[in-house]
Amino acid sequence: MTSRPPATTTLWRPTGPEELALVRELGWRAWPPRLPEQPIFYPVLNEEYAVKIALDWNVKHSGAGFVTRFEVETDFLSRYPVQQAGGRTILELWVPAEDLDEFNAHIVGTIEVVHEFRP
Template sequence: MSIEPETVTLWRPVGPQELELIEQSDMKVFPPRLPEQPIFYPVLTEDYAIKIARDWNVKASGSGFVTRFDVLKSFLDNYDVQKAGGRAHLEYWIPAEEMNSFNDAIVGRIEVTKQFP
């Protein structure tokens, strides 16, 4: 009997261009960060991801999507949860240069849970 590794479910709001890159990976990895994006910030709640996708991504690109995925807890244990504003705005800050390691820690596939508008 094998023991499943412990995972943490996270969410990530994305725009249409980022979603297209995720789809090109067969929904397995997030794309590398752009030079002006030194941090990748997955969030801890779907409500927070919805707020960002609906209020920011739609304004910036016409549509927003919420993704959900599981990450190895052992990987996330290397990072502190950051508070970005209010108590409900909790996220991890993953340095861009650690995206390959982050993607390697994703268990299963990335799925889209919400779309706006």
């Protein structure tokens, strides 16, 4: 009897160059711990929203913006209700910083950069 791989959900994360360097150091398989002023990790549920944040926030504040895509086990994500952070397509998950190690353990595959923006 063969077991099927777990169902996954695609998430996106807009990020700046500093966070992306830490992801690279982690072998593209995990997100780095949050800083004390970052109590929540915010992956988003659609690519368009991630692109908007990367362009409007990361490029302005960090000189570059990146959009990453990654898969997380769907069953695990069910503990985090989808948050509507504005319009109907502005959807996020709010993962408490203390859950990030467990969240990372449920990433399937690697974190990929799918867009890069510079001024």
